[in-house]
Amino acid sequence: MRSKGQIEHDETDVADPRELEFQALIDSDQRIEPRDWMPDGYRKSLIRQIAQHAHSEIVGMQPEGNWITRAPSLRRKAILMAKVQDEAGHGLYLYCAAETLGVDRSELIDLLDQGRQKYSSIFNYPTLTWADVGAIGWLVDGAAITNQIPLCRCSFGPYARAMVRVCKEESFHQRQGFESLYALSHGTTEQHAMAQDAVNRWWWPSVEMLGPPDTESTHSAQSMAWGIKRFSNDELRQRFIDMVAPQAVVLGLTPPDPELRWNEERGHYDFGKPDFEELRRVVGGDGPCNRQRAAHHLKAQEDGAWVRAAAAAYATKHPAASAAA
């Protein structure tokens, strides 16, 4: 039961015709565009989410980039370089989407470097062997795609459009990971062991990557109402497990979850409970690589400052270069 005060409060809220119109657009599955009126909370929530998504792409370059100089064949080297490059591209598309909401990329990057905005916890784990590159492609990109496909229909136009582009480009990422892991698991005993070890280490972090359970997710309900989120964390997690569990069989690799089995009745795979305490620790800053990733990103930013300053100085000195080329 709501008190009278609350009802009155609600009535003043809905009295704003702009908010009504905004919600009506979302409810009729239309897109909100940058110059449309939008509630402050919607804007803030989107900036936070898109920035975090962009940061994840950028920091995500590090664990895989770690193997570019050691890729075991020229073919794999080319694939990995192209993949890590795509991540830079995806980060860029996403920063641009965030910028339509009135923030600048450099502000967001500062917030990342100051530890005030987060990136996906998954990138705080180390890539210890070559098989980790395959496992990331298969599991981490698999989880990312599960999360991203519904975002192509997100209510905010620029975010949805960026995601369409990202998803289109990402279709090769999971495939190359699967292919690489498949080659290992069907290679020598040592290669197979390397692949299994990687899956053992990346399985649970990937399952946790889809976020805390619905019972604990803080932003979910409002994000759903605003059409930013279309499915709950647990729904997405189930979808992810249902996708990768049968693929693991084809790979000949065993996920480290003794409870993973097909449930005929539910029409889904059952699976064990992820260690969300661990997720909280890693998100909180105590994962194996949090400090390393942050220091790397900050150093790259600082090392590049003189270059950006030089380019700006040149543009001022040579306005011709700034005119249409």
Added chain:
Amino acid sequence: MTLGVAGAAAVYTLRAADDCLVLSHRLAQWSSWAPTLEDDIALTNIALDLLGQARGLYARTAELDATGRSEDDYAFLRDEREFVNCLLVEQENGDFATTTVRQLLCSTFQLALWQSLTTSTDEQLAAIAAKAVTETTYHRDHATDWTLRLGDGTAESHERMEAALATLWPYTAELFESDAVSQEASILGVGPDPESLHPEWHGYVTRVLGDATLVVPQSTWKPSGGRQGLHTEPFGYMLAEMQHLHRSFPGVTW
């Protein structure tokens, strides 16, 4: 592993291949370290072009030297003394100015080489060159744009460019060295003697450096030896890193 039946054409092609692979590897080391996201993407594009060029050239080398080696055999199973790239491409990345100068010097050389190779009597080389010309034109434009911006940007960027030029310029002499292999290749019509590419290279590079308010350094020191497999010390570390995984699992499929 020895060079096998090391005809001049094979060695000539292998030199170009090694230049591309080593430079590609160095540029790939920039991934996630570039000054902006846009540049990170651009440097990787260039590295990928070079890697593609190297792979094409290794495939052709394998036919020319009749060893039937794979591209990975060339890249991962040769030791330092068997690599015949020039010293300039193996120089470490340093700061963005060093990489920019290295790119200007290398890509200008490579573009002149590719342009000339489009008329090679070796049809496969000519085909590889035709594609590489468009790619390398872009590499040179990219390096030119950055040379102008850093040379004529701030006092700091200008100083860094001067320092980079002083470090790298001596290594350019080696690019144009003529020897028995290059002379033979030239006579066969396989490709130009690098000596002949110098005027064009020098003209372009000095013009760009001048526009960038930079002075061409004078150097009496002209380090050389790369084409005979005599490299600089950091190159061994680069190879060790690049080759260790491949060599740890001999003969497997990746």
Added chain:
Amino acid sequence: MSEETPAPLWEVFIRSKRGLAHNHVGSLHAPDAEMALRNARDVYTRRMEGVSIWVVPSAMITASSPDEKDSFFDPAADKPYRHPTFYSIPKEVQQL
């Protein structure tokens, strides 16, 4: 840290193939027009997405305001005679 002024934002338009118009694909940062064009090539045409690129400083775009959308666009709503479907044509005429 960032006392540095961020490089200007540019909107990128790409013609995906001959015969089609340039379409807006996204934006990027660059210190000047030449670099913007170069960056656009690297960022937005990695998969052969284009044959021609335009870059425009984002600040140079004048946009209609969403608040004015009624006065801008509604007047077009009551002029159905601008559309071919408004007209009825005898059945005997197969194509017109």
